[in-house]
Amino acid sequence: MNPIAPPSGVNRRVLLSTLALLPAVSGPLLPVDAPAQTATTAGLLPSWNDGPAKQAIFDFVRATTDQSTPSYVLPEDRIAVFDQDGTLWVEHPMYTQVVYCLERVPAVVAKRPELKNVEPFKTLLSGNREAMAKLSMPDLEKILAATLTGMTVEDFNAEAKNWLEAAKHPRWDRLYTELVYQPMLEVLRYLRDNAYKTYIVTGGGQDFVRVYAEKVYGIPPEQVVGTAGGTKYGYDTSGKPFLTKDPKLLLNDNNAGKPEGIHLMIGRRPFAAFGNSTGDRQMLEWTGAGSGARLKMLVLHDDAAREYAYGPAQGLPDSRVGIFTPALYDEAKKKDWTVISMKNDWRRIFSFEN
Amino acid sequence: MNPIAPPSGVNRRVLLSTLALLPAVSGPLLPVDAPAQTATTAGLLPSWNDGPAKQAIFDFVRATTDQSTPSYVLPEDRIAVFDQDGTLWVEHPMYTQVVYCLERVPAVVAKRPELKNVEPFKTLLSGNREAMAKLSMPDLEKILAATLTGMTVEDFNAEAKNWLEAAKHPRWDRLYTELVYQPMLEVLRYLRDNAYKTYIVTGGGQDFVRVYAEKVYGIPPEQVVGTAGGTKYGYDTSGKPFLTKDPKLLLNDNNAGKPEGIHLMIGRRPFAAFGNSTGDRQMLEWTGAGSGARLKMLVLHDDAAREYAYGPAQGLPDSRVGIFTPALYDEAKKKDWTVISMKNDWRRIFSFEN
Numbered sequence: 001m002n003p004i005a006p007p008s009g010v011n012r013r014v015l016l017s018t019l020a021l022l023p024a025v026s027g028p029l030l031p032v033d034a035p036a037q038t039a040t041t042a043g044l045l046p047s048w049n050d051g052p053a054k055q056a057i058f059d060f061v062r063a064t065t066d067q068s069t070p071s072y073v074l075p076e077d078r079i080a081v082f083d084q085d086g087t088l089w090v091e092h093p094m095y096t097q098v099v100y101c102l103e104r105v106p107a108v109v110a111k112r113p114e115l116k117n118v119e120p121f122k123t124l125l126s127g128n129r130e131a132m133a134k135l136s137m138p139d140l141e142k143i144l145a146a147t148l149t150g151m152t153v154e155d156f157n158a159e160a161k162n163w164l165e166a167a168k169h170p171r172w173d174r175l176y177t178e179l180v181y182q183p184m185l186e187v188l189r190y191l192r193d194n195a196y197k198t199y200i201v202t203g204g205g206q207d208f209v210r211v212y213a214e215k216v217y218g219i220p221p222e223q224v225v226g227t228a229g230g231t232k233y234g235y236d237t238s239g240k241p242f243l244t245k246d247p248k249l250l251l252n253d254n255n256a257g258k259p260e261g262i263h264l265m266i267g268r269r270p271f272a273a274f275g276n277s278t279g280d281r282q283m284l285e286w287t288g289a290g291s292g293a294r295l296k297m298l299v300l301h302d303d304a305a306r307e308y309a310y311g312p313a314q315g316l317p318d319s320r321v322g323i324f325t326p327a328l329y330d331e332a333k334k335k336d337w338t339v340i341s342m343k344n345d346w347r348r349i350f351s352f353e354n
Numbered sequence: 355m356n357p358i359a360p361p362s363g364v365n366r367r368v369l370l371s372t373l374a375l376l377p378a379v380s381g382p383l384l385p386v387d388a389p390a391q392t393a394t395t396a397g398l399l400p401s402w403n404d405g406p407a408k409q410a411i412f413d414f415v416r417a418t419t420d421q422s423t424p425s426y427v428l429p430e431d432r433i434a435v436f437d438q439d440g441t442l443w444v445e446h447p448m449y450t451q452v453v454y455c456l457e458r459v460p461a462v463v464a465k466r467p468e469l470k471n472v473e474p475f476k477t478l479l480s481g482n483r484e485a486m487a488k489l490s491m492p493d494l495e496k497i498l499a500a501t502l503t504g505m506t507v508e509d510f511n512a513e514a515k516n517w518l519e520a521a522k523h524p525r526w527d528r529l530y531t532e533l534v535y536q537p538m539l540e541v542l543r544y545l546r547d548n549a550y551k552t553y554i555v556t557g558g559g560q561d562f563v564r565v566y567a568e569k570v571y572g573i574p575p576e577q578v579v580g581t582a583g584g585t586k587y588g589y590d591t592s593g594k595p596f597l598t599k600d601p602k603l604l605l606n607d608n609n610a611g612k613p614e615g616i617h618l619m620i621g622r623r624p625f626a627a628f629g630n631s632t633g634d635r636q637m638l639e640w641t642g643a644g645s646g647a648r649l650k651m652l653v654l655h656d657d658a659a660r661e662y663a664y665g666p667a668q669g670l671p672d673s674r675v676g677i678f679t680p681a682l683y684d685e686a687k688k689k690d691w692t693v694i695s696m697k698n699d700w701r702r703i704f705s706f707e708n
Contacts, residue, residue: 076574153617197576210621220430221621222551222576231617233610233636241636241643243617250604250618256587263507263585263597264604265619267564267575282587282595289595 044190046347047183053345056295056338057187061194063293064271071293073271075195080272080295081225081262081283082188084202084209086323087276087299088217090169090179092308097208098140099176100163104147107159115146148205149229149245156245160211174352177216181299182351184274188217191272199270201262202226203254203279207245225265227253258283271295277311277323284337296337300324303343306353398544400701401537407699410649410692411541415548417647418625425647427625429549434626434649435579435616435637436542438556438563440677441630441653442571444523444533446662451562452494453530454517458501461513469500502559503583503599510599514565528706531570535653536705538628542571545626553624555616556580557608557633561599579619581607612637625649631665631677638691650691654678657697660707 048054064073085091105124108115115121120139123131148156169179188198200219202209206226213219228251231243253261259282262270272295273280273287284296301308301324311324332339342349402408418427439445459478462469469475474493477485502510523533542552554573556563560580567573582605585597607615613636616624626649627634627641638650655678656663665678686693696703 076568079576206618207621214430222433222619224621228618231614233613233640241613241639243613259587259595259597260585264560264582265576267561267578285595286587286597 045183045186047186047349049345049347051345053297053338053340056297057190060272060293060295061190065194073292077268077271078191078194078196079199079266079268079270080191080196081199081201081266081270081274081287082184083275083277083280083283084200084204084226085276086301087274087280088180088184088200089176090307091276092301092310093170095204096176097204098144099167100160100208101144101147103163103167104159105143108146112146121146145247148208149247151245153207153231153243153245156207157211160208164212172350177212178352179350180216181346182348182353183346184299185217185351187274188219192218196272197223199223199225199262199266201253201258201273201283203252203257206251206253225251225253225261227251227257254279256282259286262286273297274299276301278325278328281328281331285335288335288337296332296335297340298324298328298332298337299340300329300342302341303346303349306349307342399537399540401540401703403699403701405699407651407692407694410651411544414626414647414649415544419548427646431622431625432545432548432550433553433620433622433624434545434550435553435555435620435624435628435641436538437629437631437634437637438554438558438580439630440655441628441634442534442538442554443530444661445630446655446664447524449558450530451558452498453521454514454562455498455501457517457521458513459497462500466500475500499601502562503601505599507561507585507597507599510561511565514562518566526704531566532706533704534570535700536702536707537700538653539571539705541628542573546572550626551577553577553579553616553620555607555612555627555637557606557611560605560607579605579607579615581605581611608633610636613640616640627651628653630655632679632682635682635685639689642689642691650686650689651694652678652682652686652691653694654683654696656695657700657703660703661696 045054045057048057063069063071064078066072082088085095089096102124105121109121109125116125120135120142123135123139124143126132151159164175164177167176168174169176172179192198198217198219200209200213200217200223202225204226206224206228209226210221210224213224214221227249230246230248230250232246233241233243235241251257251261251264255278258280262283269290270283270287271290271293273284274297275281275284276299280298284298288294288296300312301310302312303309312326312329329339331337340346399408399411402411417423417425418432420426436442439449443450456478459475463475463479470479474489474496477489477493478497480486505513518529518531521530522528523530526533546552552571552573554563554567554571554577556579558580560578560582563580564575564578567578568575581603584600584602584604586600587595587597589595605611605615605618609632612634616637623644624637624641625644625647627638628651629635629638630653634652638652642648642650655661655665666680666683683693685691694700
């Protein structure tokens with residue numbers, strides 16, 4: 001019944017009011033560069049300013065890797081989980097995957113012309129921004145189902161890869177895969193250098209993120225946990241088997257779905273968890289409920305000049321889900337979770353900055 | 355609606371006619387020894403006799419790890435998948451997990467006395483073998499649901515671990531975890547030594563196998579894919595979060611469910627697949643449909659003296675699922691899958707043999 005659930009925080013107003021910002025897919029297919037690696041000689045976490053956030057990371061790694069402490073963790077138990085949107089890369093003005101789905105509509109309709117006069121596809125193709133702004137969440141779900149399911153796994157991977165090699169973010173005019181946070185790339189690498197297995201645990205689509213996670217974050221497909229639908233095994237006319245992406249939702253990897261997804265896919269409790277929104281609350285809580293040293297961090301978007309300011313930095317009300325609400329901020333303070341201020345804790349945000 | 359599905363091949367007759375063989379849980383808690391490791395100096399795959407099966411493994415590893423060949427596979431892409439029951443350890447006369455569930459019934463009823471007079475629990479507790487032999491598959495499903503779900507993940511893990519440290523196989527009077535096939539332990543180790551990531555892909559319960567897979571096979575929880583139910587996130591009275599095992603089935607990891615589960619949990623096609631029954635057919639087929647060198651192997655149980663003989667070795671009819679049927683044997687021959695004869699290819703079967 002329920003098609004692939006949209007990531008929590010797909011706010012209709014945010015979604016539709018930014019349609020005007022969508023660039024047309026154009027230009028040559030640019031290669032996606034691997035993120036710049038920091039030379040170990042340059043010091044650890046060089047894109048971080050000194051402060052409590054950077055120190056919390058160092059303290060945690062020391063506490064869990066120093067065999068002389070009671071908080072030592074065996075290498076095989078070292079699991080660290082990272083939300084993606086807003087934690088590892090830019091999530092504004094719209095989740096990248098939602099941009100992808102909206103931009104895929106013309107291609108889907110070209111293959112399935114019967115959709116041309118069916119809502120919400122008709123409105124989306126009309127170019128009528130006013131009508132588009134009135135599309136509902138069920139409309140969006142129809143768009144996600146049509147653009148993310150019904151094709152083979154291989155076709156989906158190829159389509160998403162092609163798109164990611166060309167589509168650009170309207171503000172920076174750069175590939176979405178370039179808009180990853182350099183300080184977080186350094187944390188991923190630093191944890192892996194200390195035998196941590198790094199996982200993405202995202203409300204976004206598991207298959208979508210797997211297309212680029214290895215290249216962009218150094219995280220292989222099997223370490224990407226996300227909102228996941230089923231697949232259906234079948235055969236083509238020559239008898240060759242293939243898997244078709246099915247609209248049946250298996251895991252809505254948001255909120256309580258994050259610890260549930262971690263149990264399903266990883267099978268043990270993480271020692272470190274990074275998020276940035278209410279959708280990550282239970283994941284941090286679950287991580288923190290384990291014994292010994294546990295690292296719980298939340299990225300606060302408080303830098304409108306270099307990235308965006310939203311959530312507590314803007315005093316937004318609690319009713320919006322999927323963002324860093326004031327209530328989450330209060331909870332973080334109460335539970336001693338570490339808040340990362342993008343403005344104060346990050347010396348630079350993107351690898352293309354100096 | 356559907357509780358955790360039983361592994362395919364839970365044949366009611368096999369199941370119930372062997373109830374008489376069940377030992378009472380007794381004796382001290384014996385430690386589960388890690389499997390003996392083969393010294394590399396003793397030569398590779400020492401428990402294998404020379405022959406086409408051993409040679410197929412050597413050829414495959416050479417083809418995928420020698421950089422000078424076109425079939426070379428990058429280390430990060432090296433994925434090998436193994437069915438468990440009948441492929442890595444003994445599955446007769448009954449799946450170990452089913453034995454566990456049946457033996458857990460008294461403890462479950464002690465905690466939930468309202469079940470005492472409810473079927474099928476009443477019959478199971480009666481000791482009346484004749485009545486027990488009449489229990490149906492839906493009855494068994496009720497038993498699986500009652501013994502595998504409704505408790506926290508931690509409680510389940512502790513209960514299963516305790517049981518596995520004491521319960522013994524009726525034929526050998528040894529712990530179930532000792533009844534793993536030494537030649538397969540050597541293959542797991544050999545593939546890992548060649549940078550293969552080894553996964554279990556089992557029709558059995560994912561959470562059950564995870565309890566011992568790291569100790570017994572060197573396979574960590576995150577590399578165990580199995581039939582999996584959901585969990586439900588909640589809080590105890592002190593506000594501490596916990597996960598409860600839910601009867602809702604997420605993945606029936608048998609037959610077509612195996613490639614589907616591999617896509618969900620791993621996200622890429624394996625290069626090597628090992629099975630022993632019709633439940634593994636699609637997994638081998640999916641593996642074989644990839645390009646380059648792919649290893650597809652089926653264990654044939656043809657050694658009644660040292661283990662069991664069933665399937666084609668006994669000329670059993672096709673109608674029984676979950677075993678190595680004559681049709682599967684024919685398909686293997688046609689598709690050039692390698693059949694491992696336990697009798698001819700394995701010099702020894704268990705580590706406790708000389």
